[in-house]
Amino acid sequence: MSHYVIISADCHAGPDSPAYREFLDPPYRADFDDELAERERLLESTRFTGDDEFQEEWFGAEEEGTSLHEIGLRGGWDAATRDKELDNDGVCAEVVFPGPDAVTGTMGAPFGAGFNPVATRSPGHLLAGARAYNRWAAGMCTESPQRRRGLIVAPILGDLDGAIAEIRRAHDEGLIGGVIIPPQWTGHASYTSHAYDPVWAVCEELGLPVHCHSGPAPREEYGEARGWMSVYGYETIFFTARPLWFMLLTGVFERFPRLKMAVTEAGCFWVTDMLWRMDMMATREHGMRKLVDPRGVLTMLPSEYFDRNCAIGASNTRRRELGRRYEIGVGNIMWGNDFPHPEGTWPYTRKFLKDRFWDVPVDETERILGLNQAEFYGFDLGMLKSLAERIGPTPEDLGQTDPAAFEKWEPYKQAGRPWLTDHEAWDVPPRRDR
Amino acid sequence: MSHYVIISADCHAGPDSPAYREFLDPPYRADFDDELAERERLLESTRFTGDDEFQEEWFGAEEEGTSLHEIGLRGGWDAATRDKELDNDGVCAEVVFPGPDAVTGTMGAPFGAGFNPVATRSPGHLLAGARAYNRWAAGMCTESPQRRRGLIVAPILGDLDGAIAEIRRAHDEGLIGGVIIPPQWTGHASYTSHAYDPVWAVCEELGLPVHCHSGPAPREEYGEARGWMSVYGYETIFFTARPLWFMLLTGVFERFPRLKMAVTEAGCFWVTDMLWRMDMMATREHGMRKLVDPRGVLTMLPSEYFDRNCAIGASNTRRRELGRRYEIGVGNIMWGNDFPHPEGTWPYTRKFLKDRFWDVPVDETERILGLNQAEFYGFDLGMLKSLAERIGPTPEDLGQTDPAAFEKWEPYKQAGRPWLTDHEAWDVPPRRDR
Numbered sequence: 001m002s003h004y005v006i007i008s009a010d011c012h013a014g015p016d017s018p019a020y021r022e023f024l025d026p027p028y029r030a031d032f033d034d035e036l037a038e039r040e041r042l043l044e045s046t047r048f049t050g051d052d053e054f055q056e057e058w059f060g061a062e063e064e065g066t067s068l069h070e071i072g073l074r075g076g077w078d079a080a081t082r083d084k085e086l087d088n089d090g091v092c093a094e095v096v097f098p099g100p101d102a103v104t105g106t107m108g109a110p111f112g113a114g115f116n117p118v119a120t121r122s123p124g125h126l127l128a129g130a131r132a133y134n135r136w137a138a139g140m141c142t143e144s145p146q147r148r149r150g151l152i153v154a155p156i157l158g159d160l161d162g163a164i165a166e167i168r169r170a171h172d173e174g175l176i177g178g179v180i181i182p183p184q185w186t187g188h189a190s191y192t193s194h195a196y197d198p199v200w201a202v203c204e205e206l207g208l209p210v211h212c213h214s215g216p217a218p219r220e221e222y223g224e225a226r227g228w229m230s231v232y233g234y235e236t237i238f239f240t241a242r243p244l245w246f247m248l249l250t251g252v253f254e255r256f257p258r259l260k261m262a263v264t265e266a267g268c269f270w271v272t273d274m275l276w277r278m279d280m281m282a283t284r285e286h287g288m289r290k291l292v293d294p295r296g297v298l299t300m301l302p303s304e305y306f307d308r309n310c311a312i313g314a315s316n317t318r319r320r321e322l323g324r325r326y327e328i329g330v331g332n333i334m335w336g337n338d339f340p341h342p343e344g345t346w347p348y349t350r351k352f353l354k355d356r357f358w359d360v361p362v363d364e365t366e367r368i369l370g371l372n373q374a375e376f377y378g379f380d381l382g383m384l385k386s387l388a389e390r391i392g393p394t395p396e397d398l399g400q401t402d403p404a405a406f407e408k409w410e411p412y413k414q415a416g417r418p419w420l421t422d423h424e425a426w427d428v429p430p431r432r433d434r
Numbered sequence: 435m436s437h438y439v440i441i442s443a444d445c446h447a448g449p450d451s452p453a454y455r456e457f458l459d460p461p462y463r464a465d466f467d468d469e470l471a472e473r474e475r476l477l478e479s480t481r482f483t484g485d486d487e488f489q490e491e492w493f494g495a496e497e498e499g500t501s502l503h504e505i506g507l508r509g510g511w512d513a514a515t516r517d518k519e520l521d522n523d524g525v526c527a528e529v530v531f532p533g534p535d536a537v538t539g540t541m542g543a544p545f546g547a548g549f550n551p552v553a554t555r556s557p558g559h560l561l562a563g564a565r566a567y568n569r570w571a572a573g574m575c576t577e578s579p580q581r582r583r584g585l586i587v588a589p590i591l592g593d594l595d596g597a598i599a600e601i602r603r604a605h606d607e608g609l610i611g612g613v614i615i616p617p618q619w620t621g622h623a624s625y626t627s628h629a630y631d632p633v634w635a636v637c638e639e640l641g642l643p644v645h646c647h648s649g650p651a652p653r654e655e656y657g658e659a660r661g662w663m664s665v666y667g668y669e670t671i672f673f674t675a676r677p678l679w680f681m682l683l684t685g686v687f688e689r690f691p692r693l694k695m696a697v698t699e700a701g702c703f704w705v706t707d708m709l710w711r712m713d714m715m716a717t718r719e720h721g722m723r724k725l726v727d728p729r730g731v732l733t734m735l736p737s738e739y740f741d742r743n744c745a746i747g748a749s750n751t752r753r754r755e756l757g758r759r760y761e762i763g764v765g766n767i768m769w770g771n772d773f774p775h776p777e778g779t780w781p782y783t784r785k786f787l788k789d790r791f792w793d794v795p796v797d798e799t800e801r802i803l804g805l806n807q808a809e810f811y812g813f814d815l816g817m818l819k820s821l822a823e824r825i826g827p828t829p830e831d832l833g834q835t836d837p838a839a840f841e842k843w844e845p846y847k848q849a850g851r852p853w854l855t856d857h858e859a860w861d862v863p864p865r866r867d868r
Contacts (some may be wrong), residue, residue, distance in 0.1 A: 235679075
């Protein structure tokens with residue numbers, strides 16, 4: 001059997017924060033020095049500690065430098081370590097987001113620039129921080145262009161024109177994977193506004209998919225009562241994905257038919273109900289009739305825009321989510337190992353893939369693990385196939401050896417999107433007349 | 435076959451706005467007169483117009499006074515019309531929320547009091563408006579106590595002590611169905627805060643379930659671009675249900691073990707994934723490990739609190755939602771016809787029930803259509819059974835005549851909540867060793 005070409009749609013890279021100094025425009029270096037001096041205090045609020053068992057697994061090590069935390073952080077900037085860890089995981093290529101340290105938070109770019117850029121500083125600072133990251137990332141990603149697609153941090157909420165210029169600059173410098181937009185817009189026009197059309201236009205022109213990545217949530221609404229972090233953990237999916245429906249339902253993909261968008265590391269379980277409910281509104285289902293028909297803005301069904309323009313960087317995809325793949329769209333799910341974050345599958349990816357995919361048909365596994373990513377981001381599959389021969393798992397390795405195991409999916413495949421086919425999986429064979 | 439006792443967990447009552455004047459404390463009447471004078475202008479922003487087909491169905495009539503709009507509004511305050519319409523729908527009893535006019539909005543209580551009380555006026559005005567509605571509703575509901583359970587509008591965000599006193603007063607006056615809390619708290623402490631414990635305490639003491647009802651959403655974030663109303667329609671489910679996870683995850687049901695809570699007219703499709711994700715956090719699933727364990731606050735699984743303390747007023751329940759009933763909990767779903775709102779099933783309830791329930795086992799249908807409501811709200815089933823003999827549909831009427839039709843659910847029933855049983859419906863019979 002041939003080897004899977006696995007492309008992780010969700011990885012993180014970056015150096016330890018002080019290293020950004022040389023990539024920062026000189027006028028901002030003094031302020032960054034102040035930020036570094038306050039670093040310990042600032043990091044307190046972004047630290048995830050987990051319980052003792054997690055602490056032991058993540059930070060424990062026989063020798064210095066060999067804990068998962070240390071290896072992962074070194075892999076954040078050292079290409080040799082990084083490639084070795086990806087090889088071990090069976091991952092041929094990756095899409096690179098900022099912020100490798102998602103536990104103690106030590107590797108942030110200046111002024112909060114990262115995969116969840118929040119507008120807490122002046123527009124000038126935000127843009128300078130983004131530029132510093134983008135410059136660093138271009139260096140990292142252009143070293144092995146076949147294997148890495150870097151993303152541009154684009155703080156479009158403050159200095160819109162400056163952010164657009166930075167998108168062009170960073171793209172020219174080699175960050176061709178896409179653009180990361182801020183997921184929350186408190187105090188700014190929402191993503192329904194046509195004011196952002198120039199951003200969508202440049203992304204469409206340069207073939208740069210727009211990204212939102214998990215992490216955001218209105219922390220200030222959670223208060224200080226014990227348990228607030230669970231509320232955060234629960235809600236961040238919604239707030240991460242939110243720009244997608246703001247944009248889709250107000251016609252961004254109607255105005256920019258070639259614009260692409262991905263929501264990354266927010267799972268994909270919610271896509272089924274999102275498409276169902278959007279399509280119900282568009283088709284004026286009984287309970288939706290009194291709302292204005294989105295077809296006043298859209299010429300296709302919402303799910304059709306989703307299929308044409310969007311994809312989900314589903315990262316550590318759960319069994320439950322794979323069970324919904326015919327509703328989400330097998331062609332829309334892009335798996336990722338989230339290296340080097342502990343909520344991802346690294347360094348256990350081979351085991352996770354076997355547990356999750358053992359009964360998923362090979363052609364669908366191929367799509368979700370790599371083909372979708374290759375098409376969405378324009379990776380050269382030919383180049384990656386030879387690497388896959390060496391490191392990629394085979395269907396056999398994933399336990400996909402018994403054709404009978406795949407049969408269970410037939411009713412789900414037939415049902416597809418039940419609100420469009422008019423039958424759910426439990427209705428297959430189609431319900432009798434009644 | 436015996437007749438179903440159907441109890442609608444979601445109905446709306448109220449008079450035309452000017453009628454509230456006499457129920458309002460005199461010092462607030464002048465301000466209410468000003469509000470009434472501005473009524474037309476205020477109503478513009480809350481009007482749902484739908485398309486031509488909807489307009490024709492809802493407002494069209496051969497004779498004056500016979501359109502669905504006119505019948506429904508009359509049923510908002512005229513008990514004879516109301517009972518006749520419920521009879522026609524096969525509904526024996528109802529839980530009464532404010533706001534019968536959800537199309538043109540003409541029947542709001544003073545100062546925005548209603549099923550979605552928003553803090554736009556002074557705390558004194560909000561409380562006065564709520565009191566006016568509560569006084570009116572007590573009159574309506576105590577006339578036929580067997581058939582109607584009225585809810586108390588409780589604006590707990592402004593004058594907390596005043597709202598608690600009003601809960602006691604209105605309860606004594608006969609509103610024993612529960613309490614409606616504001617679903618959004620902009621500018622106030624969020625529902626994670628222990629500052630609201632006195633509210634939960636009085637609700638627990640008096641046996642009044644806390645309610646959130648659909649409608650809320652941060653309108654100001656949607657801008658003015660065409661299509662914004664679709665964003666509203668999509669997001670209102672999240673913002674309606676939001677207090678549930680704020681309260682559950684920060685231990686409100688741990689501190690108040692007999693407190694009950696219902697989320698009404700926000701569907702129930704989302705409950706499956708909510709429970710799954712909350713339980714994953716509590717059991718430190720791989721991707722959740724770095725978040726603090728909610729068991730630091732909770733002594734049971736989140737889904738266990740949900741089963742013990744919560745229920746869903748699922749209103750116009752879709753087939754897709756009924757297909758998830760073993761995950762949501764057959765005992766947690768409370769159907770409703772949403773009389774007299776056009777997004778509900780009135781006046782077509784008998785047809786809707788047949789389309790939706792034809793293959794749902796009789797004992798489960800019984801629970802979802804009435805038994806759950808009777809237990810949650812304390813209706814006297816004995817009294818209602820004789821009414822059901824006259825107006826309630828039978829299993830035969832719902833097409834539940836073929837025992838073979840029920841067999842399809844066996845794998846779903848066995849799977850239950852898959853994250854706890856460790857197998858999904860597609861894994862039944864349990865997956866083989868691999």
